[in-house]
Amino acid sequence: MPxxxxxxxxxxxKSNGQAKRNGEPTSELMELFEEQLKDILWAEKAxxxxxxxxxxLATSEELILSLTDHLKxxxxxxxxxxxxxxxxxxxxxxxxxxxxxxxxxxxxEMMKDCEKGPKCDAGIIAAAQKIEHYEIATYGTLRQFAETxxxxxxxxxxxxxxxxxxxxxxxLTEVAVEEVNPEAAxxxx
Ligand SMILES: [Fe+2]
Numbered sequence: 602m603p604x605x606x607x608x609x610x611x612x613x614x615k616s617n618g619q620a621k622r623n624g625e626p627t628s629e630l631m632e633l634f635e636e637q638l639k640d641i642l643w644a645e646k647a648x649x650x651x652x653x654x655x656x657x658l659a660t661s662e663e664l665i666l667s668l669t670d671h672l673k674x675x676x677x678x679x680x681x682x683x684x685x686x687x688x689x690x691x692x693x694x695x696x697x698x699x700x701x702x703x704x705x706x707x708x709x710e711m712m713k714d715c716e717k718g719p720k721c722d723a724g725i726i727a728a729a730q731k732i733e734h735y736e737i738a739t740y741g742t743l744r745q746f747a748e749t750x751x752x753x754x755x756x757x758x759x760x761x762x763x764x765x766x767x768x769x770x771x772x773l774t775e776v777a778v779e780e781v782n783p784e785a786a787x788x789x790x
Pocket of ligand 1: 645675736
């Protein structure tokens with residue numbers, strides 16, 4: 602009966618976003634939210650290992666500084682993500698993020714053949730910004746999911762991380778435009 606179906610649909614949509622007390626997901630969006638959280642937690646942990654390699658090859662002091670700051674932020678983001686899991690009554694867990702694995706692999710490959718200097722710095726910035734943009738996309742989606750799901754605490758935490766990622770990306774653009782790219786352009790091959 603159409604009336605019954607409509608009523609069921611309304612009940613279903615009313616329950617969307619409300620985490621049950623036992624922590625079981627109550628909607629498909631909630632399930633997706635949790636999967637994406639696991640994915641980005643894996644990615645952040647992988648970055649904690651990858652960023653120091655970038656720092657060790659970088660020569661621009663500004664670049665070293667911004668990567669070092671972001672490494673610290675990344676560690677804090679892992680802690681914040683644990684709080685997001687807690688806010689939905691879940692234990693933090695990870696799921697391998699193929700996209701981040703690929704981005705890190707690409708960065709590693711580039712760094713393998715790079716000689717320290719402006720060109721290498723420019724390559725590191727390019728790789729780091731690809732990573733930042735992936736993170737910005739993910740946190741933007743996660744924040745929006747949290748808002749739709751009515752998960753206030755999670756939304757607040759994800760918004761904070763998203764802001765940091767955008768600022769890190771902006772900082773890298775500044776280092777590239779103001780220092781590294783012009784230097785690489787003036788280096789003779
Ligand atoms: Fe991050």
